[in-house]
Amino acid sequence: MSKKLFGLLCFQLFSFTLFSQNVTVLDAFSGEPIEAVTLNSNHPKIATVTNSKGEATLTDFKDAKKIYIRCLGFETQIISYNQIEKNNFTLYLNPENTSLNEVIISTSKWQETKKSIPNSIVTFKMKDIQLMNPQTSADLLNNTGKVFVQKSQLGGGSPMIRGFATNRVLLNVDGIRMNNAIFRSGxxxxxxxxDANSIQNTEVILGPGTVIYGSDAIGGVMNFYTFEPEYAKEHPFYSGNALSRWSSANNEKTIHFDLNVGTSKWAFVTSATVSDYEDLRMGKHGPRAYTRPDFVQTIDNVDEIQTNNNPNIQVETGYSQINLLQKIAFKPNEYWNFIYAFHYSTTSDFNRYDQLLRRRNDVLRFAEWYYGPQEWTMHHLKISHSKPNKWFDKAQFNASYQLFEESRHNRNLNATLRNSNIENVGAFSSNFDFIKKINDKHKLSYGVEYIHNKVNSEGFQTSLLTDEREAIPSRYPDGSNWQSLATYLQYENKINQKFTFQSGFRFNQIWLDATFDSSFVDYPFEKTTINTSAFTGSLGFTYLATDKTALFFNTGTAFRSPNIDDIGKTYESTPGNVVVPNANLEYEYAYNFEVGILQKIAQSVALDLTGFYTIVEDALVRRNFTFNGATTIIFQGEESNVQAIQNAAKANVYGIQAGLNIELSPILNWKTNANWTKGEEELDNGNKAPLRHAAPFFGDSRLQLKTRNWTTDLSVIYNSKIKSKNLAPSEIEKEYLYALDSNGQPYVPSWYTINLKALYKLDKNWSFSGGIENITDQRYRPYSSGITAAGRNLILAVRTSF
Incomplete structure (x- = not known):
């Protein structure tokens, strides 16, 4: 009897092996398995989904003439069972170049498809980062083709979005805002x-995001999502990457390592990056005004001006940086998830290169102007709950504490005293966010947020001769506090399959208190407080005219509340001008309108086009001021004109952003981005002047070739000219940054670069990437930048995965 049973079991096992068949679905370019691919047929009516290995059982599909194979981000395939059989039960899906079904998180803090969002969103994924090989996150943003980046030094990058920058755009890391109380207008x-090497995905909201994110999100929101710990689906596992990169223009040496360890309930991610950059070499072909003919060298406390043997080398631009990331995740059951994250970044001292270019009486002004280590630490706890109830379907709690430390040090040529300012900002924030799907048509997301920033600031002078320190005025009032309490609600109504309506509002209460030290400066006030509230809202819709056409419209308001930098700073802004505190400030308020279209033509052409118009009232701007009745004061031994931040302007910004993506063949793709922005600001006399952060016309065009092992990107990046008459008044004051036109006036020449990048995957473990940037060795300086961009730059990198 047992022999018969054993034989029967063997026969059934043989029959199952013979008549059941698994299909494997792979990415056509990477060759990696694709999870969550749906396969369904109407005749017979059956469906299945691939597992983590990209596999699904096709036993019940044997008679199917049409099997629909779908996955977000990939082109849909329709194929018969017999064709799958002829392909040895292996299928390859082609990634979509532009998909209306792309999943976006930024606009509501919850996953949504692009076609339901009435906003312009730019995404940049890990595969893009690996191909482009950016040195920093600023360079990563620059590679999107829709964000303009200014640099004052090699260790920097200030994004400009739709005519706004600095404290009018918002930086977020894993949902936590980096903007703090001393983010400045400069x-x-x-x-x-x-760390660009630990970023999993980047999403940039082009335009206001105040309803969800609060103060500062006038021009846009940049969301960086770093590595998430990955749990084991079956057995405990580990995986990781190691990267080594070298660049020739600044002799970059970068080493990166990351490791993920996962079990069914615990997961860990560790990431570390160390980079060292030497002095940056500029290109050979361009304005001579950008070169570095001389520099100051200090030997035994004696300053000497040295001739630069190679004026294309930007002496004193090099620096080094360390980035660390550690995340620990715990999932006790299917409803709860806990993640603790630790972020740390620090740099060496690095020079404020644009200040080292400044001259007085045709002689270099500063012997020293450098930042101390720029340190950033963040502790972040995220708790997620996903068991639906009558109040929410999903909920998450975020709490974080960040510590920012920065310092400034400068000394005039031949001076024996060095001026120093050191700032520390402790930033606590907490958020409760919820989402509730009322039914198939109605959805709510809502939340509350509290933020507290405390600013500590000190100033001192150090004698080079005796090393003795003496106190001087601090940059900010020491012990200042900035607080924000807010609630928001966003409502979505999917009226039908084509029309989606979305609206929201936010109420924000802001408190600020600062006490001024009159030991060094006779301030006309002892203490200032702000207790104000702002109400903002948005209204938008998307209309899916067809499955390939999406139209959207959005209107809304945004605000930026004065921070400690606005209200309490004392510093030299431009040569001969010093900014002093102003206790009488209100928030600035913006009104935004935008309309756009996402259009797919057949399967090969995709177009996105957006027009926008933003009005800012009571804009916080730097203007001439009186201090204790005087228009000038003595600052650091010099008589300077008095200025202050004031609600003294109205600004208008409008423009067009466009993108075109053409699939020339299954392996060849061409895409281009173009951005035109016009900004105007009201002056004291009623006249209008160009807005400082409205970038010139800029864009890029790329031809990408993708095969199973190779990805190649040939690009042209371009910026238009800005005539002297179209420069903002504050930029004209910085003549030392610009080329001079035929009339001897500062202006921004147009420029372009030709670049080639390539990524080769040897196998699933090893990949090699490299490229040549600025092939024609152009000498150019992006608008408002204090450092000239890299000349011809060879990049080589090797990555191994395990």
Missing amino acids: NIQNVVSI
């Missing part, structure tokens, strides 16, 4: 603290 370089 160019901000904090984005480089985010």
Whole structure:
């Protein structure tokens, strides 16, 4: 009897092996398995989904003439069972170049498809990062083709979006805002603290995001999502990557390592990147005004001006950086998930290169002007709950504490005293966010947020001769506080399959208090407080005219509340001008309108086009001021004109952003981006002047070739000219940054670069990438930048996965 049973079991096992068949679905270019691919047939009516290995059982599909194979981000295939059989039960899906079904997180903090969002969104995924090989996160943003990046030094990058920058655009890391109470109106370089090698995905909202994100999100929101710990689906596992990269223009040496360890309930991610950059070499062909003919060298406390043997080398631009990331995740059951994350970034001292170019009486002004280490630490706890109830379907809690430390040090040529300012900002934030799907048509997302920033600031002078320190005025009032409490609600109504309506509002209460030290400066006030509230809202819709055409319209308001930098800073803004505190400030308020279209033509052409118009009232701008009744004061031993931040302007910004993507063949793709922005700002006399952060016309065009092992990208990046008459008044004051036209006036020449990048996957473990940037060795300086861009730059990198 047992022999018969054993024989029967063997026969059934043989029959199952013979008559059941698994199909494997792979990415046509990477060759990697694709999870969550749906395969369904109407005759017979059956469906299945691939597992983590890209496999699905086709036993019940044997008589199917049409099997529909679908996956987000990939082109749909329709194929018969017999054709799959002829392909040895292996299928390859081609990634979509532009998909209306792309999943976006940024606009509501929850996953949504692109076709339901009435906003312009730019995404940049890990595969794009690996191909482009950016040195920093600022360079990553620059590669999107829709964000303009200004640099004051090599260790920097200040994004400009739709005519706004600095404290009018918002930086987020894993949903936590980096903007703090001393983010200034001048160019901000904090984005480089985010490690480009640990970013999993980047999403940029072009336009206001205040309803969800609060103050500062007037021009746009940049969301960086770093590595997430991955749990084991079956057995415990580990995986990781190691990267080594070298670049010739600044002799970059970067080493990166990341490791993921996962079990069914615990997961860990560790990431570390170390980079060292030497002095940057500019190109040979361009304005001579950008070269570095001389520099200051200090030997035994004696300053000497040295002739630069190679004026194309930007002496004193090099620096080094370390980035660390650790995440620990715990999933006790299917409803709860806990993640703790630790981020740390630090740099060496690095020079404020644009200040080292400044001259007085045709002689270099500064012997020293450098930042101390720029340190950023973040502790972040995220708790997610996904068991639906009558109040929410999903909920998440975020709490974080960040510590920012930065310092500024400068000394005039031949001076024996060095001026230093050191700032520390402790930033606590907490968010509760919820989403509730009322039915198939109605959905709500809502939440509350609290933020508290405390600013500590000190100033001192150090004698080079005796090393003795003496206190001087701090940059900010020490012990200042900035707080925000807000609630928001966003409503979505899917009226039908084609029309989706979305609206929302946010109520924000802001408090600020600062006490001024009159030991060094006779301030006309002892203390200032702000207690104000702002109400913002948005209204938009998307219309799916066809499955290949999406139209959207969005209108909304945004605001930026004065921070400690606006209200309490004392510093030299431009040569001969010093900014002093102003206790009488209100928030600035913006009104935005935009309309856009996403259009697919057949399967090979995709177009996106957006027009926008933004009005800012009570804009916070730097203008002439009186201090204790005087229009000039003595600052650091010099008589300077007095200025202050004031609600003194109205600004208008409008423009067009366009993108075109053409699939020339299954392996050859061409895409281009173009951005035109016009900005105007009201002056004290009622006249209008160009807006400082409205970038020139810029864009890129790329031809990409993708095969199973190779990805190649040939690109042209271009910027238009800005005539002297079209420069903002504050930029004209910085003549030392610009080329001079035939009339001896500062202007921005047009420029372009030709670039070639390539990525070769040897196998599933090893890949090699490299390229040549600025092939024609152009000498150019992006608008408002203090450092000239890299000349011809050879990049080589090797990555191994395990």
